[in-house]
Amino acid sequence: xxxxxxxxxxxxxxxxxxxxxxxxxxxxxxxxxxxxxxxxxxxxxxxxxxxxxxxxxxxxxxxxxxxxxxxxxxxxxxxxxxxxxxxxxxxxxxxxxxxxxxxxxxxxxxxxxxxxxxxxxxxxxxxxxxxxxxxxxxxxxxxxxxxxxxxxxxxxxxxxxxxxxxxxxxxxxxxxxxxxxxxxxxxxxxxxxxxxxxxxxxxxxxxx
Amino acid sequence: xxxxxxxxxxxxxxxxxxxxxxxxxxxxxxxxxxxxxxxxxxxxxxxxxxxxxxxxxxxxxxxxxxxxxxxxxxxxxxxxxxxxxxxxxxxxxxxxxxxxxxxxxxxxxxxxxxxxxxxxxxxxxxxxxxxxxxxxxxxxxxxxxxxxxxxxxxxxxxxxxxxxxxxxxxxxxxxxxxxxxxxxxxxxxxxxxxx
Numbered sequence: 001x002x003x004x005x006x007x008x009x010x011x012x013x014x015x016x017x018x019x020x021x022x023x024x025x026x027x028x029x030x031x032x033x034x035x036x037x038x039x040x041x042x043x044x045x046x047x048x049x050x051x052x053x054x055x056x057x058x059x060x061x062x063x064x065x066x067x068x069x070x071x072x073x074x075x076x077x078x079x080x081x082x083x084x085x086x087x088x089x090x091x092x093x094x095x096x097x098x099x100x101x102x103x104x105x106x107x108x109x110x111x112x113x114x115x116x117x118x119x120x121x122x123x124x125x126x127x128x129x130x131x132x133x134x135x136x137x138x139x140x141x142x143x144x145x146x147x148x149x150x151x152x153x154x155x156x157x158x159x160x161x162x163x164x165x166x167x168x169x170x171x172x173x174x175x176x177x178x179x180x181x182x183x184x185x186x187x188x189x190x191x192x193x194x195x196x197x198x199x200x201x202x203x204x205x206x207x208x
Numbered sequence: 209x210x211x212x213x214x215x216x217x218x219x220x221x222x223x224x225x226x227x228x229x230x231x232x233x234x235x236x237x238x239x240x241x242x243x244x245x246x247x248x249x250x251x252x253x254x255x256x257x258x259x260x261x262x263x264x265x266x267x268x269x270x271x272x273x274x275x276x277x278x279x280x281x282x283x284x285x286x287x288x289x290x291x292x293x294x295x296x297x298x299x300x301x302x303x304x305x306x307x308x309x310x311x312x313x314x315x316x317x318x319x320x321x322x323x324x325x326x327x328x329x330x331x332x333x334x335x336x337x338x339x340x341x342x343x344x345x346x347x348x349x350x351x352x353x354x355x356x357x358x359x360x361x362x363x364x365x366x367x368x369x370x371x372x373x374x375x376x377x378x379x380x381x382x383x384x385x386x387x388x389x390x391x392x393x394x395x396x397x398x399x400x401x402x403x
Binding site for chain 2: 080081082083084085087088091095122123124126127130131154155156157158160162163167168169170171172173186188189190
């Protein structure tokens with residue numbers, strides 16, 4: 001009962017914080033610098049971090065955390081055995097990319113597994129590509145390397161005991177990285193696909 | 209129990225205040241993907257139009273398509289309470305669809321302790337808080353006349369051991385057992401995007 005009460009209280013604080021941030025960001029409605037997403041100051045630089053991108057057969061290629069093939073790389077830390085948050089976010093990304101039309105080819109997506117023991121290369125590649133066909137599947141069993149990369153993004157993950165079983169937890173934001181490797185924008189869970197698409201258009205317009 | 213009710217009232221209060229602020233600041237356009245969980249006043253007129261008027265009402269049930277690589281899924285719906293406070297005790301799914309269904313919620317990781325609140329208040333990442341999924345124990349409260357949303361990021365019916373991937377356009381039934389209203393069957397539409 002105590003835990004539940006504190007959780008409710010944490011939820012209140014969380015809701016108010018999200019509200020405050022949204023208000024501070026001006027709701028992405030007017031002004032050319034307005035984003036639905038969040039711009040951190042100073043802008044974190046993640047481009048020097050690399051993680052292995054895997055194919056279904058297990059082959060690995062080091063992937064730098066910056067847009068290479070296009071102008072923006074979306075990075076998401078999640079896991080496949082996640083029925084609510086991850087598929088919602090990935091479906092919202094798919095919808096936003098659909099809204100972008102031809103411009104979508106300038107946006108890459110990399111999903112980083114925070115549950116790599118369960119997310120084999122075959123499962124992870126199939127899963128993320130069922131949402132976005134050319135997405136990168138990023139996976140390493142070297143936890144120190146994964147942890148270092150996550151910290152660069154300000155992401156957190158792990159497992160905690162829920163009802164006697166280890167349950168993965170993770171921060172739920174989606175990150176946008178530019179060709180310089182700067183983490184230019186992050187979106188909290190629940191950002192509408194329309195807002196995601198509008199922010200991506202603005203970001204793409206900034207990169208020549 | 210008193211404290212729980214009090215906290216919930218606080219939550220509703222802050223949610224409404226926030227909604228007001230956002231509405232004023234942004235000229236709200238309605239969300240296509242609604243995040244989180246809300247308990248709000250039901251529109252009595254709308255609920256009354258739904259035949260009985262005082263019965264529990266379930267609407268908008270949908271489940272997201274599931275990739276073939278996984279055997280879990282989630283279903284969402286809107287439940288409006290009747291004249292009495294009630295609670296959703298369990299959800300059952302036909303074995304042809306999935307092995308088990310449970311009511312789950314997303315909560316801040318770390319057990320929602322004071323320390324996780326403190327972490328949440330450091331705002332360096334734009335309100336990015338680690339979340340973990342847990343089963344709702346002891347039933348999901350459906351207060352009289354209130355609407356409880358099962359929506360992405362909040363409460364959901366977790367489907368485990370899916371017999372086959374959930375395909376767009378298919379439908380299946382869930383049986384919801386309420387403490388007072390008894391069993392209700394709801395037809396769930398499988399969709400790629402939120403309705």
